[in-house]
Amino acid sequence: MNDAARKLAPLAKDQAEQHYREAPNNLEAEQALLGAILVNNDAFYRVSDFLKPVHLYEPLHRRIFEIAGEIIRMGKTANPVTVKTFLKADEKVGDLTVAQYLARLAAEAVSIINAEDYGRAIYDLALRRSLITIGEDMVNIAYDAPLDMPPQSQIEDAERRLFELAETGRYDGGFQSFNDAVALAIDMAGQAFERDGHLSGISTGIHSLDGKMGGLQRSDLIILAGRPGMGKTSLATNIAYNIAAAYEPEVQPDGSFKARNGGVVGFYSLEMSSEQLATRIISEQTEVSSSKIRRGDISEADFEKLVACSQMMQKVPLYIDQTGGISIAQLAARARRLKRQRGLDVLVVDYIQLMTGSKKSGENRVQEITEITTGLKALGKELNVPIIALSQLSRAVESREDKRPQLSDLRESGSIEQDADVVLFVFREEYYVKNMEPRDEFDPKYEEWKMQMEKVKGTADVIIAKQRHGPTGTVKLAFQSEFTRFSDLADPSFTQYEH
Structure with missing residues (x-):
């Protein structure tokens, strides 16, 4: 050993002793x-x-x-x-x-x-x-x-x-005893009994839909699908705002907050900007047409309504992220951050086809969508919140005589149907009947068309095509296109029917 090495040896030993630190324990x-x-x-x-x-x-x-x-x-x-x-x-x-x-x-x-x-x-x-x-x-x-x-x-x-550690105090997952699972199930039933409307899940604010689904269940992936123009975004926006507006926090023993009714909503708007989304919600709440709001074609009374509505809306816990082409990993990271900082009870993604996967080399679009839906399902379980993910349908619907969507219309998108706990289709017959209007109003078919139009005007069907925890069937809702608003029908006699 040379002199330099001899001098460094005790120093290295001292540093090694200093660097050894026992893990914190008592x-x-x-x-x-x-x-x-x-x-x-x-x-x-x-x-x-x-x-x-x-x-x-x-x-x-x-x-x-x-x-x-x-x-x-x-x-x-x-x-x-x-x-x-x-x-x-x-x-x-x-x-x-x-x-x-x-x-x-x-x-x-x-x-x-x-x-x-x-x-x-x-x-x-x-x-x-x-x-x-x-x-x-x-x-x-x-x-x-x-x-x-x-x-x-x-x-x-x-x-x-870090999020898992902050949420549960452990980061390794693992098995849960059946006793604990039973206790959680009984707790859920107790909370449903105490909650408004006796729902086990979070109320959508649309009673006929809640009646069929029992509200939005925690950790469920709910796919809301339809062709363009059917009102997918409108229904998702209506539900998101209803939940956020109904939010009633309850303080827990550890000082954190939990929703007694309603909830904190995170909305990923990949298609529309946040102000377009806000305009829709204001229009729905004030009954002032969104096209009039955009053009400024409003009376003084309407403007006062808008101001009053905006003041009320500022208190609503609805958070919008308008990043286009967001990846599933980015979306998950931002959702965890929102839950940690503000709380989170429902997540809405508009819409799946605008998201990106991890883009592994040679991966096709179907595999990418599969990765996205699997990631959304896993995120819902991790955060223990329902996720409403909107989805486009294939063009096959347009070429059929019966335009009602079916589960097979989702299939081109890989595992959407497989991963979803609930699949909802939005279908407005009025949209198709309107396009079939005869050009000549003296045409004998015109009266027949008019009668059919009267029958379907202002209504929409929400078809529950799949539901793991409940029945499938159709819920008939009222739809006011000028305010993009879905609501319960005034006449409850033909609200819903089951398959």
């Missing part, structure tokens, strides 16, 4: 909590709703906490004697056997009053360890990034993991 807090649980099982219920075995740092402590929890949940008593039978007898903790260690934990137990504070301290340290893991992964990937992983996708991946 074994004394873990021991105190376990002792409290072993002495008084009520201590377990003070922490069990937020603390899981994985949050404890010491593997033996994890096993003790897990075993004690299982014993207590079965209605039995967890103490050093009952817990030790489930642990290896020959396992040692320093000089102590497991049985002696359990007895020591119980003997030095703190009071049950402090149990929750210790639980919170352990939980917070577990979150810090998770943050360190995510941070280390970010640094390592950034140093040795594979060629097919651009920085943008690394940011999106890190954002996803």
Whole structure:
């Protein structure tokens, strides 16, 4: 070893010792909590709703906490004697056997009053360890990034993991016990009973549609499809505004807000600008035609209506993103950010065919749409919100005698039908009948056309072609084209019929 190397060796050793840092943990807090649980099982219920075995740092402590929890949940008593039978007898903790260690934990137990504070301290340290893991992964990937992983996708991946950690306190997914799933289902039924209209989902504001669907169900992918001119965007805008306008927040014990009615809505408008969308909503609310608003062809009374409506609308939690050609990864990252910053209860995407996939080489459009719909379904489950995604239909509809859309009209778009929990078609017969008007009003067919036009004027059908949790069928709605507004029909006698 030369002189320079000899001089550097102790320095390197000192730096190595300085750089070694133990992951944040507090074994004394873990021991105190376990002792409290072993002495008084009520201590377990003070922490069990937020603390899981994985949050404890010491593997033996994890096993003790897990075993004690299982014993207590079965209605039995967890103490050093009952817990030790489930642990290896020959396992040692320093000089102590497991049985002696359990007895020591119980003997030095703190009071049950402090149990929750210790639980919170352990939980917070577990979150810090998770943050360190995510941070280390970010640094390592950034140093040795594979060629097919651009920085943008690394940011999106890190954002996803941080969001999951912020939402649930863990970032590894995993199985959920059936007991927990049953409890969630019962909670949902209880919330439906208390909510306006007794709906299990979020009300669309259109009662006849809610009656058929039970509202918009969390984590569902709802495809809203139709040919151009049928009013897809209008119906989506109506529903989005109804939900946002009905928003009633409820403060949770942890200080966060949850929607008691209505909800916070994120609207991705890939086709229209945000002011065009706002004009539509103002027109729908004030009953002043949107073409008149754009031309400025309005009276003073109409203008006062517009001003009053805009003041009311400023309080509505409806957020619009008008980025055209957005990718599924960008959309997901922005939705996570909105949920974290403002809350999020419903997401609307207008429309699927204007989105882009990851554009892997040689990928065709059908595969790209498949990637988008699969991504939307996964995002709905991750954020636990319903996603309404609008979709174009194939031209095959126009060449048929019966212009009513069918599921097969979606098929050219890959997995849209397969991934969707609900498929809704918007169909306005008035649109087609209007185009069939005879040129000569003295034509014998003119009267027949006029009668048919009277029958379908101002109505629209929303066809529920697929619904995982309920019946299919058709809901008849009123449609006022000048205000682009869908609403319940005044005469409920022919509101809906089932297939």
